[in-house]
Amino acid sequence: MNSHERSSLAVHPAAGTTRSSDMQVFLKEFLRAPVRTASVVPSSPALAERMIAPLLGRSQVDRPPVVVELGPGTGAFTAALQAAAPGMRYLGVEVNPAMADHLAARFPGIDLLRGPASELSDALSQRGLPAVDLVVSGLPWQAFAGQAGTELVSAIAASLAPSGAYTQFTYTWTRWAPPGRRQHRTLRQHFGRVDLSSTVWANLPPAVVYTATRPLPVDDPAAAAG
Ligand SMILES: C[S@@+](CC[C@H](N)C(=O)[O-])C[C@H]1O[C@@H](n2cnc3c(N)ncnc32)[C@H](O)[C@@H]1O
Incomplete structure (x- = not known):
C-alpha cells in the first residue's frame, strides 16, 4: 500500500459515508430477521477502516490481494476494501437475499456467493482461488454457535x-457474554496470534475488532486442546 492509496482510503466518498438507502435496507432486514x-x-x-487495516500493512505487494468478506450486508466494509485495494480479487458471502441484491446493485460485477458462510471452502475451490490474504467478517454470533461455528473458524484459518489475517468485530457490551468469550476462545484455538483493538466509539453500538493471524494447521495440538 503506497501513500497515495492510503490517502485515497481516507477521502474516498464511498468509504466515508453511510447512505440512507443502506440504513433503510438494514432496518427492514433487522425487523424481519433480527438475530x-x-x-x-x-x-x-471508522469501524470499516479498522476491519480492513491488515490490507494496509500487507508485506506482499507483488500481486493484488485476495479478500473474502463474510456477511457484507449493505457493503460498509466492501466500500472501504474497494477504496483501499481497487485491484483486489474479492469474494463476498451473504446469506440474506435482500442484502445480496442491494450489494450487487451497489457494486456491479462483484463476485458474490448468495449463501451461508459454511459454503466458504467449496466456493474458494470452485473458483480456483489462491490462499486468501484477508478474511473480513461481519457475521453475527449466531453463525459461530456450536460445532458449525468451530468448523467455520477452522475453514477460515485453512x-x-x-x-494472511482474519478480522471479526464484536460489540463491546456483548464481548464478555458467554458467546463472545466462546468466540475468542475458538479464535485462539485456530490462530497463533489474536489481537484485540481499542474500542471504536464512532460506531453504533461501539465495537472492538479481533485480528487473528498466524493460522494454525488443522491438526495442530493447540487446535485440538480446546
Ligand atoms: C451485523 S450485519 C453486518 C453487515 C456489514 N458487514 C456491516 O458491518 O455493516 C451481519 C450480516 O451477516 C449476514 N449473515 C448472517 N449470518 C450469515 C451466514 N451464516 N452466512 C453469510 N452471511 C450471514 C447478515 O445477513 C448480515 O448481512
Missing part, C-alpha cells in the same frame, strides 16, 4: 495464506 442481521444500522466508516 441473523444482528444490527439495526450498518457499521460505520483458507488463509500464512501471512
Whole structure:
C-alpha cells in the first residue's frame, strides 16, 4: 500500500459515508430477521477502516490481494476494501437475499456467493482461488454457535495464506457474554496470534475488532486442546 492509496482510503466518498438507502435496507432486514442481521444500522466508516487495516500493512505487494468478506450486508466494509485495494480479487458471502441484491446493485460485477458462510471452502475451490490474504467478517454470533461455528473458524484459518489475517468485530457490551468469550476462545484455538483493538466509539453500538493471524494447521495440538 503506497501513500497515495492510503490517502485515497481516507477521502474516498464511498468509504466515508453511510447512505440512507443502506440504513433503510438494514432496518427492514433487522425487523424481519433480527438475530441473523444482528444490527439495526450498518457499521460505520471508522469501524470499516479498522476491519480492513491488515490490507494496509500487507508485506506482499507483488500481486493484488485476495479478500473474502463474510456477511457484507449493505457493503460498509466492501466500500472501504474497494477504496483501499481497487485491484483486489474479492469474494463476498451473504446469506440474506435482500442484502445480496442491494450489494450487487451497489457494486456491479462483484463476485458474490448468495449463501451461508459454511459454503466458504467449496466456493474458494470452485473458483480456483489462491490462499486468501484477508478474511473480513461481519457475521453475527449466531453463525459461530456450536460445532458449525468451530468448523467455520477452522475453514477460515485453512483458507488463509500464512501471512494472511482474519478480522471479526464484536460489540463491546456483548464481548464478555458467554458467546463472545466462546468466540475468542475458538479464535485462539485456530490462530497463533489474536489481537484485540481499542474500542471504536464512532460506531453504533461501539465495537472492538479481533485480528487473528498466524493460522494454525488443522491438526495442530493447540487446535485440538480446546
Ligand atoms: C451485523 S450485519 C453486518 C453487515 C456489514 N458487514 C456491516 O458491518 O455493516 C451481519 C450480516 O451477516 C449476514 N449473515 C448472517 N449470518 C450469515 C451466514 N451464516 N452466512 C453469510 N452471511 C450471514 C447478515 O445477513 C448480515 O448481512
